[in-house]
Amino acid sequence: MNSVAPPLSSVVVFHEVSKWYGNVIGVNKLSLRIPPGVTGLLGPNGAGKSTLLQLATGQLRPSQGTVSVLDQRVWANPGLNRFIGLCPEQDAFYEWMSGWDFIFTCASLAGMKRPQAREAAAKAIESVGMTRHMNRAIGGYSKGMRQRTKMAQALVHDPQVVFLDEPLTGTDPVARRDLMEIIQRMGAAGKSVVVSSHVLHEVESLTPNVVLLNHGRLVAEGNVREIRDLIDKHPHRIVLVCREYRKLAAKLVAWDDVEGIEILPQRNGILVETRAPEVFYSRLPAISNEAETEIQEVYSDDDSLEAVFKYLVSR
Amino acid sequence: MRSLWALYKLSIRQQMHGKRWLVMCLLFLLPAGLAMLVRSNANGARPLEIEFVFAFMFIPQGLLPLAALVYAPGMIQDEQEEQTITYLLIRPISKAALYIVKLLATLTVVIFLTCVFTGVMYTVIYYNFADPDVPHPAVRCLQAAAINSLGVTAYCCLFGLMSLLTRRTLIVGVIYAAFFEGLLANLPLSVRLITVIYYTRIIAYRTMSFVVLRSWGESNIAADAWQLDIARDPKLLEHPQVGTCILVLTLASLVLAVLGAVICAKREFHVKTPEK
Amino acid sequence: MPIFDQGYQHWNGQTSGHAWRWFTIARQGVRSALKGRLMRIALLAAWSPAIALAAMLCVWGLLERGSTVIASIRPMLEFLYPQLIADPKHFRVVVWTLSYDYFTIVEMQISMILILLVGPNLISQDLRFNALPLYLSRPMRRIDYFLGKLGVIVGFLAMIVVLPATAAWVLGLLFSLDISLIHDTFRLLVGSIAWGLAVSVSAGLLVLAMSSLTRNSRYVALIWLGLWFISWVTSTAMTDINRNRQRNRIRTDQFRAYQEENSTVAPKTPDEMRQEIRRRQNVRQQGYLHMQQLQSDVWEATKTDWRPMISYTTNLTRLEQQFLGTQPAWETVASFLPPEQQGAYLMRMSGPQYPWIWSAELLAGLSVVSIGVLQLRIRSLDRLR
Numbered sequence: 001m002n003s004v005a006p007p008l009s010s011v012v013v014f015h016e017v018s019k020w021y022g023n024v025i026g027v028n029k030l031s032l033r034i035p036p037g038v039t040g041l042l043g044p045n046g047a048g049k050s051t052l053l054q055l056a057t058g059q060l061r062p063s064q065g066t067v068s069v070l071d072q073r074v075w076a077n078p079g080l081n082r083f084i085g086l087c088p089e090q091d092a093f094y095e096w097m098s099g100w101d102f103i104f105t106c107a108s109l110a111g112m113k114r115p116q117a118r119e120a121a122a123k124a125i126e127s128v129g130m131t132r133h134m135n136r137a138i139g140g141y142s143k144g145m146r147q148r149t150k151m152a153q154a155l156v157h158d159p160q161v162v163f164l165d166e167p168l169t170g171t172d173p174v175a176r177r178d179l180m181e182i183i184q185r186m187g188a189a190g191k192s193v194v195v196s197s198h199v200l201h202e203v204e205s206l207t208p209n210v211v212l213l214n215h216g217r218l219v220a221e222g223n224v225r226e227i228r229d230l231i232d233k234h235p236h237r238i239v240l241v242c243r244e245y246r247k248l249a250a251k252l253v254a255w256d257d258v259e260g261i262e263i264l265p266q267r268n269g270i271l272v273e274t275r276a277p278e279v280f281y282s283r284l285p286a287i288s289n290e291a292e293t294e295i296q297e298v299y300s301d302d303d304s305l306e307a308v309f310k311y312l313v314s315r
Numbered sequence: 316m317r318s319l320w321a322l323y324k325l326s327i328r329q330q331m332h333g334k335r336w337l338v339m340c341l342l343f344l345l346p347a348g349l350a351m352l353v354r355s356n357a358n359g360a361r362p363l364e365i366e367f368v369f370a371f372m373f374i375p376q377g378l379l380p381l382a383a384l385v386y387a388p389g390m391i392q393d394e395q396e397e398q399t400i401t402y403l404l405i406r407p408i409s410k411a412a413l414y415i416v417k418l419l420a421t422l423t424v425v426i427f428l429t430c431v432f433t434g435v436m437y438t439v440i441y442y443n444f445a446d447p448d449v450p451h452p453a454v455r456c457l458q459a460a461a462i463n464s465l466g467v468t469a470y471c472c473l474f475g476l477m478s479l480l481t482r483r484t485l486i487v488g489v490i491y492a493a494f495f496e497g498l499l500a501n502l503p504l505s506v507r508l509i510t511v512i513y514y515t516r517i518i519a520y521r522t523m524s525f526v527v528l529r530s531w532g533e534s535n536i537a538a539d540a541w542q543l544d545i546a547r548d549p550k551l552l553e554h555p556q557v558g559t560c561i562l563v564l565t566l567a568s569l570v571l572a573v574l575g576a577v578i579c580a581k582r583e584f585h586v587k588t589p590e591k
Numbered sequence: 592m593p594i595f596d597q598g599y600q601h602w603n604g605q606t607s608g609h610a611w612r613w614f615t616i617a618r619q620g621v622r623s624a625l626k627g628r629l630m631r632i633a634l635l636a637a638w639s640p641a642i643a644l645a646a647m648l649c650v651w652g653l654l655e656r657g658s659t660v661i662a663s664i665r666p667m668l669e670f671l672y673p674q675l676i677a678d679p680k681h682f683r684v685v686v687w688t689l690s691y692d693y694f695t696i697v698e699m700q701i702s703m704i705l706i707l708l709v710g711p712n713l714i715s716q717d718l719r720f721n722a723l724p725l726y727l728s729r730p731m732r733r734i735d736y737f738l739g740k741l742g743v744i745v746g747f748l749a750m751i752v753v754l755p756a757t758a759a760w761v762l763g764l765l766f767s768l769d770i771s772l773i774h775d776t777f778r779l780l781v782g783s784i785a786w787g788l789a790v791s792v793s794a795g796l797l798v799l800a801m802s803s804l805t806r807n808s809r810y811v812a813l814i815w816l817g818l819w820f821i822s823w824v825t826s827t828a829m830t831d832i833n834r835n836r837q838r839n840r841i842r843t844d845q846f847r848a849y850q851e852e853n854s855t856v857a858p859k860t861p862d863e864m865r866q867e868i869r870r871r872q873n874v875r876q877q878g879y880l881h882m883q884q885l886q887s888d889v890w891e892a893t894k895t896d897w898r899p900m901i902s903y904t905t906n907l908t909r910l911e912q913q914f915l916g917t918q919p920a921w922e923t924v925a926s927f928l929p930p931e932q933q934g935a936y937l938m939r940m941s942g943p944q945y946p947w948i949w950s951a952e953l954l955a956g957l958s959v960v961s962i963g964v965l966q967l968r969i970r971s972l973d974r975l976r
Binding site: 388 | 629708809812813814821828831833839
């Protein structure tokens with residue numbers, strides 16, 4: 001009887017990892033478990049995202065702690081690279097090669113036999129939409145084509161875990177949309193994908209699971225909404241649109257859970273700050289039913305990754 | 316093994332594409348061109364003398380260290396500078412194997428250049444120009460190619476290791492070539508035992524004849540040029556035998572290659588992150 | 592107004608003209624090159640021949656004055672010919688010329704190393720990191736860019752050749768305290784400065800052209816090394832072959848003369864013996880004259896021997912010989928030797944003898960080719976890819 005190994009709860013595990021470059025600390029005592037699926041890796045410049053990815057792919061050795069991917073130590077374990085794919089951030093290729101040549105070479109370097117490598121290269125190139133341009137030299141590719149080619153080399157050997165370092169940088173909106181679709185398809189196909197990016201709203205549309213870094217430290221990890229709820233330092237900001245917004249404001253200012261109200265004449269509404277959003281929301285229908293304070297629109301001004309990012313990084 | 320073979324092919328292609336390859340071919344053609352010039356100009360210059368100056372002075376002292384400096388330090392450094400080393404590090408290939416395979420590819424290319432253009436040069440020197448002191452030029456050509464290949468192998472292993480230890484490989488390599496191989500090797504002192512060119516010269520001297528018959532008697536052009544005191548020690552008993560020289564050069568190359576592989580295995584290659 | 596704009600403020604003052612724009616690039620290039628520790632060490636090492644030159648000229652000045660200060664170091668001067676030390680003022684020009692000769696020869700090799708350290712990065716790095724638009728999008732012309740980059744090389748070579756040569760000359764004058772020294776040695780000062788500038792311009796243009804050919808500064812360094820080293824090895828090889836041929840010809844003739852001298856049967860009678868002695872004397876005399884003629888032919892042949900010109904640095908040396916006027920100085924020193932040794936001494940010490948104008952033309956030609964390469968490789972902004 002064949003026994004199937006239980007699915008891993010964490011694909012990438014950092015345990016008390018520190019990495020310093022001389023006196024500069026890149027990653028500072030970081031413990032992190034990245035689950036299967038698509039995970040966003042966020043942080044300002046110098047947060048340690050590149051360091052983290054290079055530690056996870058075995059290019060750097062941790063100064064302290066351990067890094068493991070798929071339950072195996074990464075450093076000095078080249079065999080593990082069969083199951084890992086990396087789309088690096090730097091725009092570097094063997095410019096004299098054609099796209100096909102490059103992907104085929106990467107497949108061969110991954111240990112595939114020649115017919116296997118051909119097939120895998122063709123499949124990878126097609127999956128990124130580069131079949132039409134695959135015989136041209138990479139030196140003549142546009143930025144979007146180069147990003148797709150990089151993505152293809154990360155996928156050609158069908159890895160289980162894929163690390164994408166700023167895959168959307170410098171791409172036009174069409175290429176960006178296509179690349180995001182590819183990432184979503186990867187996630188849907190059962191691969192674990194870690195996407196490092198500055199483009200917050202795009203990461204948000206890819207995945208709700210994020211890891212936030214700042215100054216080499218782990219600031220937050222998990223679902224964006226859950227993180228937001230845990231940030232009790234900053235009250236939630238909710239915008240209410242109402243024709244008689246001043247009268248609505250007069251009523252709300254008496255509520256205990258309302259900490260502040262800002263009049264927004266240009267939006268015909270008010271901005272309410274509250275530390276108990278659930279209580280606030282539960283009382284809103286009643287006040288909306290009252291005369292003169294019928295609420296036309298309700299939305300949260302800061303229930304987004306950008307807001308979470310700003311709160312956590314700027315403190 | 317398939318990965319290593321793919322890496323080997325990739326490295327050969329990298330070495331042989333572009334202007335660098337063309338420049339190296341032209342450089343290696345230089346001795347043949349000069350030999351042709353000398354043949355057409357210098358009446359009375361014997362083929363053996365022309366062969367000695369180019370095959371055993373010009374090529375080993377000038378061309379081979381330069382060729383090794385062009386190719387060997389770039390094995391890893393060029394990949395790092397171009398930031399393409401990432402694509403190699405994320406494949407299932409250990410860093411030690413990466414270094415050794417790249418070194419093997421470099422040696423293949425450099426030895427190929429050495430052998431082919433040594434053959435061209437010998438053809439230019441001896442074509443239609445027989446020398447009674449040289450009955451079998453083809454055999455001498457093979458011997459010269461083999462000796463120079465051994466020498467360039469040692470240089471490549473040395474400069475490859477240097478490139479892992481310092482970024483200024485070119486300066487260090489030039490100082491080494493000029494001071495050790497150029498100056499110390501020509502002194503009749505035991506310090507020349509640490510130079511590559513000493514061993515290649517001894518192998519050449521013991522396996523090939525450099526005696527030219529003149530009207531006043533025999534003249535050993537190699538002994539004069541290489542400071543070998545054959546008047547006092549005609550059989551060169553104070554110098555190592557051929558087998559010893561080959562062993563020393565081969566062992567030295569192996570040790571340098573293994574050392575390079577070990578250092579490469581332990582090293583981190585910083586592409587986006589700071590070196591220190 | 593109580594509140595002031597903290598943003599960008601446009602410069603309304605006067606801007607400098609084009610005349611000095613190159614200086615900004617040159618100054619920046621020199622500063623950034625000096626940041627490297629290796630460069631600073633190389634510069635320090637480059638000044639040691641200058642210190643030796645200055646020391647030699649100062650010592651000679653004290654010798655001329657008959658100063659007791661150098662009595663203790665007089666034994667150290669025994670490497671010089673006693674005739675020189677016996678009348679230092681008479682041989683002032685000779686000693687100064689040869690001191691400058693040695694100084695410039697050593698400094699030339701050091702200059703090649705310095706250019707190897709500084710030159711390759713000058714344009715290749717700008718190509719690699721696409722910095723050319725940053726330069727050419729300013730109100731700066733290509734000529735300003737070229738002159739600025741050339742100014743980096745000129746700056747460094749001025750630091751190690753021109754400045755030390757001038758400083759040594761002034762020190763020598765001060766230690767000699769003889770105003771006639773200015774008249775006697777001014778040519779050396781002007782010659783060394785002119786030579787320094789010639790090397791700077793020639794080598795500077797060459798290395799800039801090489802640097803513009805590739806984005807990888809390592810290959811530029813290797814091309815420079817090839818030019819310097821391989822051309823020298825090639826020239827040496829070709830010259831050696833030629834010289835061996837001449838030497839072999841001399842030795843063959845010597846051997847033939849020896850054979851002729853000793854070829855006859857042993858004489859039996861006194862008359863035959865006297866005749867044999869006369870015959871041998873004649874053969875020896877003729878042999879001697881023949882050798883003299885041969886050596887003279889060899890010496891004459893060096894005056895049209897083009898082989899040394901293959902070496903780039905030999906061409907610079909030939910210019911230096913002409914600018915400093917070293918030939919008369921070497922001939923003076925050679926006159927101290929026995930007549931039969933003078934020819935060989937001159938051949939060994941006085942350097943290449945072919946017309947200096949050949950080297951000047953070759954270097955000028957290389958400079959023109961370099962300028963052509965730079966024109967082609969560094970395009971103006973509208974033609975950049």
